[in-house]
Amino acid sequence: MSTDKGNPDTRSERVRTVDASEVxxxxxxxxxxxxxxxxxxxxxxxxxxxxxxxxxMVHMSVVRSQYGHARVESxxxxxxxxANGVLAVYTxxxxxxxxxxxxxxxxxxxxxxVQPAYPILAREKVRYQGQPVAVIVAEERYAASDAQDLVExxxxxxxxxxxxxxxxxxxxxxxxxxxxxxxxxxxxxEGADEAFESAAHVTEIDLTNQRLIPNAMEPRACLAxxxxxxxxxxxxxxxxxxxxxxxxxxxxLDVPEHKLTIVAPDVGGGFGSKIxxxxxxxxxxxxxxxxxxxxxxxxxxxxxYLTDAHGRGHETHxxxxxxxxxxxxxxxxxxxxxxxxxxSTFAPSVPTYLYATMLxxxxxIPAIDLSVTGVFTNTAPVDAYRGAGRPEASYVIERxxxxxxxxxxxxxxxxxxxxxxxxxxxxYEMPTTMVYxxxxxxxxxxxxxxxxxxxxFRERQQRAREExxxxxxxxxxxxxxxxxxxxxxxxxxxxxAGLWESGLVRMHPSGSVTAYAGTSGHGxxxxxxxxxxxxxxxxxxxxxxxxxxxxxxxxPMGMGTYxxxxxxxxGSALSTSAxxxxxKAKRIAAHQLExxxxxxxxxxxxxxxxxxxxRSMGIKDVALEAYLAHDIPEExxxxxxxxxxxxxxxxxFPFGTHVAVVEVEPDTGEIxxxxxxAVDDVGNQINPKIVEGQIHGGIAQGIGQALYERAQYxxxxxxxxxxxQDYAVPKAEHIPEMEKEDTVxxxxxxxxxxxxxxxxxxxxxxxxxxxxxxxALEPFDVDHVDMPLTNEAVWRAVNGTEGxx
Amino acid sequence: MAEHDxxxxxxxxxxxxxxxxxxxxxxxxxxxxxxTGANVGCESSLCGACTVRVDGDTVKSCTMLAVQADxxxxxxxxxxxxxxxFHPVQEGFQEEHxxxxxYCTPGMMMSATELLERNPDPDxxxxxxxxxxxLCRCTGYQNIVRAVETAAERMDAxxxxxxxxx
Numbered sequence: 001m002s003t004d005k006g007n008p009d010t011r012s013e014r015v016r017t018v019d020a021s022e023v024x025x026x027x028x029x030x031x032x033x034x035x036x037x038x039x040x041x042x043x044x045x046x047x048x049x050x051x052x053x054x055x056x057m058v059h060m061s062v063v064r065s066q067y068g069h070a071r072v073e074s075x076x077x078x079x080x081x082x083a084n085g086v087l088a089v090y091t092x093x094x095x096x097x098x099x100x101x102x103x104x105x106x107x108x109x110x111x112x113x114v115q116p117a118y119p120i121l122a123r124e125k126v127r128y129q130g131q132p133v134a135v136i137v138a139e140e141r142y143a144a145s146d147a148q149d150l151v152e153x154x155x156x157x158x159x160x161x162x163x164x165x166x167x168x169x170x171x172x173x174x175x176x177x178x179x180x181x182x183x184x185x186x187x188x189x190e191g192a193d194e195a196f197e198s199a200a201h202v203t204e205i206d207l208t209n210q211r212l213i214p215n216a217m218e219p220r221a222c223l224a225x226x227x228x229x230x231x232x233x234x235x236x237x238x239x240x241x242x243x244x245x246x247x248x249x250x251x252x253l254d255v256p257e258h259k260l261t262i263v264a265p266d267v268g269g270g271f272g273s274k275i276x277x278x279x280x281x282x283x284x285x286x287x288x289x290x291x292x293x294x295x296x297x298x299x300x301x302x303x304x305y306l307t308d309a310h311g312r313g314h315e316t317h318x319x320x321x322x323x324x325x326x327x328x329x330x331x332x333x334x335x336x337x338x339x340x341x342x343x344s345t346f347a348p349s350v351p352t353y354l355y356a357t358m359l360x361x362x363x364x365i366p367a368i369d370l371s372v373t374g375v376f377t378n379t380a381p382v383d384a385y386r387g388a389g390r391p392e393a394s395y396v397i398e399r400x401x402x403x404x405x406x407x408x409x410x411x412x413x414x415x416x417x418x419x420x421x422x423x424x425x426x427x428y429e430m431p432t433t434m435v436y437x438x439x440x441x442x443x444x445x446x447x448x449x450x451x452x453x454x455x456x457f458r459e460r461q462q463r464a465r466e467e468x469x470x471x472x473x474x475x476x477x478x479x480x481x482x483x484x485x486x487x488x489x490x491x492x493x494x495x496x497a498g499l500w501e502s503g504l505v506r507m508h509p510s511g512s513v514t515a516y517a518g519t520s521g522h523g524x525x526x527x528x529x530x531x532x533x534x535x536x537x538x539x540x541x542x543x544x545x546x547x548x549x550x551x552x553x554x555x556p557m558g559m560g561t562y563x564x565x566x567x568x569x570x571g572s573a574l575s576t577s578a579x580x581x582x583x584k585a586k587r588i589a590a591h592q593l594e595x596x597x598x599x600x601x602x603x604x605x606x607x608x609x610x611x612x613x614x615r616s617m618g619i620k621d622v623a624l625e626a627y628l629a630h631d632i633p634e635e636x637x638x639x640x641x642x643x644x645x646x647x648x649x650x651x652x653f654p655f656g657t658h659v660a661v662v663e664v665e666p667d668t669g670e671i672x673x674x675x676x677x678a679v680d681d682v683g684n685q686i687n688p689k690i691v692e693g694q695i696h697g698g699i700a701q702g703i704g705q706a707l708y709e710r711a712q713y714x715x716x717x718x719x720x721x722x723x724x725q726d727y728a729v730p731k732a733e734h735i736p737e738m739e740k741e742d743t744v745x746x747x748x749x750x751x752x753x754x755x756x757x758x759x760x761x762x763x764x765x766x767x768x769x770x771x772x773x774x775x776a777l778e779p780f781d782v783d784h785v786d787m788p789l790t791n792e793a794v795w796r797a798v799n800g801t802e803g804x805x
Numbered sequence: 806m807a808e809h810d811x812x813x814x815x816x817x818x819x820x821x822x823x824x825x826x827x828x829x830x831x832x833x834x835x836x837x838x839x840x841t842g843a844n845v846g847c848e849s850s851l852c853g854a855c856t857v858r859v860d861g862d863t864v865k866s867c868t869m870l871a872v873q874a875d876x877x878x879x880x881x882x883x884x885x886x887x888x889x890x891f892h893p894v895q896e897g898f899q900e901e902h903x904x905x906x907x908y909c910t911p912g913m914m915m916s917a918t919e920l921l922e923r924n925p926d927p928d929x930x931x932x933x934x935x936x937x938x939x940l941c942r943c944t945g946y947q948n949i950v951r952a953v954e955t956a957a958e959r960m961d962a963x964x965x966x967x968x969x970x971x
Contacts, residue, residue: 014951017900038899041907042891042914044842044882051841141836142827217846217854217908217942268844268908269942301847523906523943693902693944700945724851724940732933732946761945 015689020542025604029536032689035528046266049221049236054294057223058087060284061144062297063134063151064306065126068162068378068717069172070155072122072133080136080150085143087291089151090283091134092121100286101254104277104342107244108349109494114183116175116376118342120252120279126155127174127341128380129717130306132279137287137295160378160717164338165315167375174341174376181376183339186352188432189368192321195330199321203404208786209314209392211338211711212704213721214385215729216522218268219299220308222281224288232259233289237281239264239550240274240520241560244497246552248277248345253286260285264550267522271701272384273308274522275562276345280307305722310711311385313338314351314392320400321367326408328419330367333359333396337382339374344383348374353493354389354481354563357432361397362441362477362655363419368431378717384562386701387480387762394478398767402475402774403783412771413449416477417442427748434481436653437755438745440681445477447741448657448679457661465779470666471674472776476658476768482564482756485648500647501565502557503573505534505581507640509627511620512544515577518558519570520550524694524758526566529686533571533752537578538619539605556643564654564756567686572750573646579751580642585622591633592617592625652747652755656680658699658764660772666780669795671707671773673736678764681743683755691757692740698761699738704730705762706769710788728788811875815840816884824871830864831855833871834881842882842911846940853939856912857881863919865938882911885918893959894918894952903952905943913939917953925964926957 017034040046077089095102104118122133134151138144161167161174167181174181196202222237233255239245242262250257267274280297288295299307314335321330337351356370405415421428423440430436449455452473461471484490487498502518515534519526527547535542548554561570582602589607590597599610608616622640625631629638661675678695685691708728712720721727728734746753766787773789774782777798785797806825813820815838824833834840834857846854848867855867858880885892894914897903904910913936920927920935927935932953933946941949 017902034899035902037907038904041904041910042882042895042898043886044840044911046907047841048844048908050845051835053836053839141832142825215942217852217906217940218844219846267906269906271942298845301849301852525905689902693905693948696945696947697905697943698945701942723849724847725849729852729940729942731940732936732949735946737929738945738947 015692017689025539028532028542029686032687033528033532033542035525037525037527048218048266048268049223049238050298052223052236052265054223054225057294057296058137058139058291059141059144060135060137060287060295060297061148062132062280063136063148063153065122065129065131065133067126067155067157068129068713069158069160070126071158072124072126073154073156075134076152077134079152080147083147083150085139086147087137087139088287089134089136090287092119092123095121095286098290099254101252103252104279105248105251106343106348107345107496109496110184110186110348110352112184113348114175114178115343116177120282128378129719130303130380132283135283135287137291160715162377162379162713162715162717164313164336164375164377167377168336168373174378178376183343183374183376184348186356186372186374188356188370192330192332192367192369195321195367196319196332199329200324201322201408203320203322203400203407205318205399205403205784207316207318207396207399209312209316209395210787211313211382212311212385212709213305213711213727214271214273214308214311216269216271216273219301219304220274220278220280221298222284223294223296224285225294226289226292228292232261233285234261235281235285236263236265238267238274240270240522240562241558242520242550242552243518243558244560245277249282249285252277252282261553264520270522271386272311272388272562275560276309276383278307301724302722305727306719307380309344309381309383310340311382312392313382316396318396318400320404322404322408326410326415326418328363328365331360331365332369333371335372337372337374338377338379340377340379340381342381344381347381347383348494350384350389355393357434358390358393358479358481359397360430360432361394361479362421363397364421365431379713386698387759388563390480390759391702391763391766394476394763395767398476399770402771406783412475413445413454416475417445435650437650438748439653439655440743440745441477441655444655444679444681444743445657447743448659448677451677451679451739451741452659452661452675470664470776470779472662472664472772472774474660474768474770474772474775476764476771478656478658478764480564480654480756480760480763481651482654483568483648483652484563485569485651487647497559499559500645501559501569501573502643502645503570503577504556504643505574505577505641507581507623509624511540511623513538513540514546514548515574516555517547517549517570517574518555519561519566520558521561521566524561524566525687525690529567529690530571530574532686533575534578537575538582539603540619564758567754568652568747568750568756569646569648571686571752571754572648573644575751576644576646577642580644581640584640585619585626587636588622588625588632589617592631649749652683652750654680654682654755654757654760656760656764658768660768662772662776664773664776664794666777666798669791669793669798671789671794675739676736677739678761679741679743680760681745682757682760683747684744684753686754694757695740695761696738698759699765700730700735701762702765703735703769706766706787706789708734708788809872811872813874814878816881826872828871829867830869830871830874831866834866840881840883844908844911846908853912853916854909856915856939858915858919863916880915882914885914892918893956893963894921896959897952897956901948901951901955903944903949909939909941913941913949917956920953921957921960925961927953
């Protein structure tokens with residue numbers, strides 16, 4: 001694949017960063033301020049978990065099942081225990097003897113969900129390759145690894161199931177309690193039989209949404225320390241949500257929450273994989289308490305491949321009913337979702353409320369009939385990976401509409417436009433019960449078509465075909481859903497957690513601010529964007545504000561960073577707190593200025609009396625008065641800070657259109673990008689450069705899925721893509737130049753008007769690419785190729801050996 | 806396990822240390838000497854997060870033994886900032902938002918620095934090719950490419966020569 005040699009910067013404007021000092025106070029929100037996170041990250045000063053050293057620190061390694069499915073006959077740890085430098089070896093028996101519950105909880109329940117126990121060390125059986133069987137703690141990192149070979153585990157191998165459709169018909173059973181290996185059946189919609197019976201045309205498609213490995217560049221790691229003096233456990237770990245990890249681990253290890261501190265130091269990416277509670281971090285913490293020594297565990301890349309929750313893993317049959325006017329009248333989808341061997345933390349929510357609910361995409365579809373079967377297999381647990389359900393949904397509907405338009409002989413853009421939810425229909429209640437907050441889908445589509453020169457392209461495509469060159473254009477009109485909310489609704493749907501966010505804004509006596517956010521960034525630049533939000537609300541310089549995240553000891557409470565929720569939910573919490581600070585400061589200012597509160601105006605950090613601007617007081621001076629408390633309103637408490645628990649009214653629904661333009665070489669199956677254009681509407685933007693970065697990175701992961709990535713197991717449950725050698729994480733040469741444009745439709749229900757951007761690119765990109773390739777191959781009657789579109793897969797589709805349907 | 810006394814000159818500072826035969830250079834740098842800028846991402850030379858300079862060459866320090874570097878001058882990300890000034894490559898990464906989580910960044914910058922010493926005015930394709938040994942999962946690479954371009958322009962300007970044609 002080659003990348004575009006042209007210069008897209010001339011086509012879509014490149015966002016330039018600025019120093020905060022160059023920005024007018026009123027422009028701080030919305031400016032591409034350089035990230036304050038960067039200096040420590042570019043100098044090596046940053047502290048990721050494995051960078052942290054403690055006096056007397058020892059190292060843990062994990063003995064894992066090499067089999068996908070086996071009965072554990074016996075475990076002999078004696079040789080390992082005697083090895084040089086080994087301090088302890090623990091198995092499930094040791095956990096039991098210590099009175100540790102040792103089972104991982106499920107954070108999202110569904111009706112009739114089968115919930116098998118997920119022990120942090122295997123008991124009678126191992127059910128996926130990589131499942132922890134024992135842990136070794138040794139004085140040195142290498143010694144802990146060496147001793148793994150000395151733990152003798154006798155297994156009786158069992159038949160494995162590895163594909164979610166086959167598993168439902170197999171004699172092999174992952175869990176006794178799950179008949180036919182089914183964990184749940186999920187249905188949505190009132191049925192669509194009538195729509196399909198009366199349809200003028202029905203389009204059908206079978207799709208595999210292949211299993212992916214998240215591949216955060218920093219492997220999971222944990223450093224746990226037990227403080228004997230106060231009986232407290234302090235855990236540094238690669239977490240996207242330390243408070244949630246504290247709550248879960250407190251149950252897993254039976255440690256009271258107030259005796260457990262979880263800190264997420266610098267975290268090197270997550271993409272969902274660091275949301276979940278895995279066995280390893282709990283085991284590290286257990287070992288630290290047993291040995292009363294700091295214990296560190298760091299995953300190898302192979303361990304992350306075997307055990308980080310994987311993503312996607314769907315087999316789907318989908319049908320679209322269309323009437324004589326080309327109007328979509330019904331959608332029927334039947335999906336088998338691979339859950340892996342155990343229910344990971346939020347696994348049940350992903351193929352249900354984050355997938356099925358989103359299947360209609362941008363289209364007004366009156367009748368739906370959606371069915372998802374969650375299936376256990378002898379593979380790594382599957383859970384949220386960037387996009388989590390929404391990429392799978394968008395892939396289904398966008399492949400369907402592309403195919404339907406082609407079958408009807410209609411232009412795919414025109415077919416989409418006719419079926420869009422109209423812009424005057426918002427808020428729009430979908431048949432899946434989600435309520436889209438705001439949108440203007442036609443506008444984003446038009447902008448994308450114009451950017452790519454769609455009409456001209458079609459002519460060029462025609463001419464190229466005549467010359468034996470195969471160009472294709474693929475559209476993807478996607479919806480993201482960010483910030484699952486409100487908590488009450490999430491609870492009704494099965495969430496075992498609230499989905500609000502907390503934020504504390506504390507103004508110090510001298511007028512600078514420290515803010516404490518319950519989100520937990522790991523590359524998103526929250527310290528920058530949250531300071532921009534607070535600077536805007538308080539009217540004080542950006543540089544006077546510090547933002548703290550990722551520490552349960554410092555931050556009152558938090559739900560963490562995932563689901564593109566941090567700006568919309570966490571940012572709104574901080575904004576609300578800052579407004580409360582202004583409210584209190586206003587009362588103090590009114591008191592000091594001897595005016596009524598109603599007469600006090602606030603602008604640019606200054607309180608003044610209406611009609612008498614010379615009577616004014618800066619918010620920083622008010623802060624000092626608030627702490628001196630010599631002269632504040634009666635019955636007012638001193639101090640100037642506020643905490644908010646912001647629980648949104650609804651999700652937010654960013655949207656947009658991505659367009660891929662490719663050239664396919666039918667003789668070799670090679671795909672070359674000519675253009676990749678993204679038009680995204682993420683609501684108001686706090687920092688456009690950070691938005692751009694999120695979009696770019698998301699697209700790269702989506703292109704990775706479309707063209708390169710696939711996690712594969714053999715029939716025995718052995719991961720055959722167990723290293724970066726066998727699983728293609730895209731390199732710089734694999735990703736084309738991306739052109740990015742925006743439309744802005746603010747979120748109507750949060751104080752910032754922001755929607756969220758973390759997953760947009762990953763949701764949008766796969767089907768833009770696949771649709772483009774299929775469009776290019778239309779002369780060969782290829783109407784589908786399953787991802788990843790390797791050269792071989794494309795060649796086979798063209799040459800009819802498989803792939804085309 | 807046999808042990809060896811070796812000398813590593815890291816960013817100009819000489820260190821004497823004792824390592825096992827099998828101790829990896831990255832382990833010696835991180836665990837023994839405290840240079841934690843180089844990160845370990847794959848232990849197999851594929852991700853490039855551990856890239857450092859050894860006598861000027863870029864090396865994946867997760868697959869080089871510490872004893873092999875005995876007597877060598879090792880350059881790590883900690884040595885890029887000099888006399889209180891960021892290196893142009895560091896400036897480029899900041900200005901162009903060439904990093905997000907930062908985990909790949911030290912290795913990425915070491916490779917970029919080596920590229921610019923060898924080719925002061927690379928085009929985009931050359932930059933992408935030069936960075937093929939460094940994986941990034943956050944940025945989609947585009948702003949990394951811009952960062953290297955920006956660094957090249959700045960180094961060129963600092964060198965007092967004519968700016969690049971483009």
